[in-house]
Amino acid sequence: MSAPIRVLICDDHPLVLEGIRSVLETYAHIEVTAAVGSAEAALAESAKIAPDVVMMDINMPNLSGLDAIELFRERFPKARLLMLSMHDSREYISTAVMYGASGYILKDVSTDEIVAAIEAVAAGGTYFSSGVADALLERRHRNEAAMPLTTREQAVLLLLARGKSNKDVAADLDISVRTVETHRKNIKKKLGIATTAGLTRYVIDNGLMGTEG
Structure with missing residues (x-):
């Protein structure tokens, strides 16, 4: 049996944090290594137990999730970044990918989709909430043509x-x-x-x- 996927969750909303944690802990192949409320704490915890996947909120006080992506890429290059957001803004998505995130999901997606996203990025792939990837690809192709x-x-x-x-x-x-x-x-x-x-x-x-x- 392969080792479980080590996941660190970072969100400054306690209810969201605990909600995701309690759901993920019901899956045998996923191990929640930590659930923290700031990007600084996420970086500190990652130094102790290197996570395979970091699920991180984009909008956080002090150090935002977007700014934290670059720090994670520098310090923990093996960790895959999966961004969480309430917003399906193309600007946020584009910026997250440009900085090095492997995925972007909305907070209101189903549990199945959260798990699918974790599995996809942990395996070295990318994952975007339903419809997001299509919108980005369509725009990229349109602009490449022009x-x-x-x-x-x-x-x-x-x-x-x-x-x-x-x-x-x-x-x-x-x-x-x-x-x-x-x-x-x-x-x-x-x-x-x-x-x-x-x-x-x-x-x-x-x-x-x-x-x-």
Whole structure:
């Protein structure tokens, strides 16, 4: 018999936290290692018992679930992040995936769907609440068809959207800083966007996360 899937639950709403925990504890192949109310506590607990899956609320005080994704990716690269939310906002979903989450489910889904999501991400796959994945894929395909940028410009855009400097982008893509500056100018001109914040918003709004791999 294979080892149970170790799951850490993180939500600042006690009722939600206990509700999910009590449900998951009825499944023999799932072991709840901890149920905590903040992202900071989730990081601390993960250092003690490395979870296979971290189920984390997106909207939390102090350190949000979205910001915590990057910290988990850095410190616990083997842990799979499954985001919990009341919102089916494409922006939240896109950002979560861009930061490294493996799944995104709504808090009102059935118990069966929560378990299916845990099993899917634990096995190395991805999972999105019903309808969410279709909406994202449809938008990505639509925008790829109308994408005005070259492949190289898209690569530069994604790095700039992640907050990298011209120098960092040049090092990552093995091109000169001057070439990056030229690409940046062309990208802004083609898209009609003047700021880096605007470029980041464009990447999220157009579902371009994950296209660089």
